[in-house]
Amino acid sequence: MSRKVVRSSKFRHVFGQALKTDQCYDDIRISQMTWDSNFCSVNPKFVAMIVDASGGGAFMVLPMSKTGRIDMSYPTVCGHTGPVLDIEFCPHNDNIIASGSEDCSVMIWEIPDGGLTSPLTEPVIKLEGHSKRVGILSWHPTAHNVLLSAGCDNVLILWNVARGEAVVRMDSVHPDLIYSACWNRDGSQILTSCKDKTMRVLDPRKGTVLIEKEKPHDGSRPTRAVFVSDGKILSTGFSRMSERQVALWDPNNFAEPLTLQELDTSSGVLLPFFDPDTGIVYLCGKGDSSIRYFEVTDEAPYVHYLSMYGSKESQKGMGYMPKRGLDVHKCEIARFYKLHERKCEPIVMTVPRKSDLFQDDLYPDTVGPEPSVEADEWFQGKDGQPVLISLKDGFVAPTKAKEFKVHKSLLKTSTASAGNPHDNSGVRSFNVEKVAPSVSLGPLDNRLYDTRAIKPPPSHRNSV
Helix, strand or coil, X not given: XXXXXXXXCCCCCCEEEECCHHHCEECCCECCCCXXXXXXXXXXXXXXXXXXXXXXXXXXXXXXXXXXXXXXXXXXXXXXXCCEEEEEECCCXXXXXXXXXXXXXXXXXXXXXXXXXXXXXXXXXEEECCCCCEEEEEECCCEECEXXXXXXXXXXXXXXXXXXXXXXXXXCCCCCCEEEEEECCCCCCEEEEECCCEEEEEECCCCEEEEEEECCCCCCCCCEEEECHHHCEEEEEECCCCXXXXXXXXXXXXXXXXXXXXXXXXXXXXXXXXECCCCEEEEEECCCCEEEEEEECCCCCCXXXXXXXXXXCCCCEEEECCHHHCCHHHCEEEEEEEECCCEEEEEEEEXXXXXXXXXXXXXCCEECCCCCEEHHHHHCCCCCCCCEECCCXXXXXXXXXXXXXXXXXXXXXXXXXXXXXXXXXXXXXXXXXXXXXXXCCHHHCXXXXXXXXXXXXXXXXXXX
């Protein structure tokens, strides 16, 4: 009787390798903030890192080619009056980056080709609408100029960046601090995890809770969650005994996880990075010195451990390169930018192959830089699938940089209303209340929700 012992997978032997010292970015004072964000964002043109700055907040944006020791006087982006907590490059324009800060504002910056030659203090646009620090930013994957921001005021805002206005504002969906927020593949849903130990799937334009799961992990420490293949959800968190866990959920049956695995007893929050092309999820722990990676499949136990990249130094943050920035001729399937205390070190994940020809099975058509819908169309209800590109000849960036257009004529009125978090002129403000008695919908344990646009009384008006 023959028994299949080893699961066959083309990713079984994926290995991680740090690049040589001369290909690292040295002598950078990485931020000492204890916030659980990536602290780093990368694309094929630039690598950006949040750095220590006196008298405000700053981050550094370096061209990919500027490796080696970075001069102390190298110019930074330093327009925030408080420490920067999160940064993210726009997926549709490599020169545009958003930053969120303790000063309660979100700023959009345009980085010139070749990098900065002098400190950048004036943003293209400043988005004001949060009353407490802004710690989470996420660009819409398919709609042009749509940005999600979440702050410590437990408010989630969707911005039309080109108009400089808040279009959707979810005030009372989350009763406590939002730990993570991410989009699904076409941007028709948002997944959040919250300090109230609840994971929620939201309809972004209606501000309604589609489904929620209480206590995906029993522990009280932060939970992270991302969408993976076929709409499933992968979450990382802690058990009651403070053991780190990874779980996979089917939103059609939230009662029990498809799988739940315990990893170790470290205290760092696990940041998940999912690659939809290969089905691999990478788990990078804050303060860890390793990156674990798993393959997510349709066969039990669904999340299969592949291997682990280990090093001596712990990571303060991690950047993840989009697929179009990888070297396909070296069978590179992922590249991370690991932040140490004083440097940024690229780590390459490779599938060992003898042939140097293009490997079709490793590189299916992947998400390109072109948006499929405009912001106004998306807010009106139009969804768009990601525009895919082939990597067979490698990704070639367009020679002419895209111009970032802001409708200046609309900014005066929209920034004024955005500056007042409770001025509802033109903003869809949603107050989500559970209807009593609640109606059970079978195994989902879903509840009906009443979505009302509520305008607070004048006494509640306050200015940021």
